[in-house]
Amino acid sequence: SQELEQSPQSLIVQEGKNLTINCTSSKTLYGLYWYKQKYGEGLIFLMMLQKGGEEKSHEKITAKLDEKKQQSSLHITASQPSHAGIYLCGADRSGGSYIPTFGRGTSLIVHP
């Protein structure tokens, strides 16, 4: 099964700062997903990356999948309190399954 490591585990930043969250896999990623979870709520889909070198943006959030397809980074520009929550990366359980297996998540707090 796919094992994903996210770093950092938690992050506290001042509003307006940029930040990066990393997701690393020991195996080739066939599909990489980023979701956001507000505390105590359900997950919200942010984006899916499939091709090596692919980069996508959603508002001020940009995610990229490296060429080797074993690492993804999520970058938030000019963070806002609304960005606070838990960011989870997920990977296909098996190629083409479109069923995410998730990492442990990164908790983000943004101070106004």
Next chain:
Amino acid sequence: DSGVTQTPKHLITATGQRVTLRCSPRSGDLSVYWYQQSLDQGLQFLIQYYNGEERAKGNILERFSAQQFPDLHSELNLSSLELGDSALYFCASSGWTRPGELFFGEGSRLTVL
């Protein structure tokens, strides 16, 4: 609002008991997924149904079972409950037009005492 409805939102029960969690997917979505989220295990995939048929199985215990009905709603049955089953149980659904984009409900928080 994701369009996925889960009931109940909160449930407190005792060890050894059985509970049923219910999920109504987004209108038109044929796939339903169940996930369990706990502090020690993180978010674990349990099972997927597609149009009434079991499609994929994850880390679902034998004490747990699920089904999807003709109207596409799904139920997750948890029996012989143990303290360690206390968790947030999420249901998600997806459509065929954007595979990989799961729409999650707000979850059912189960506390086993």
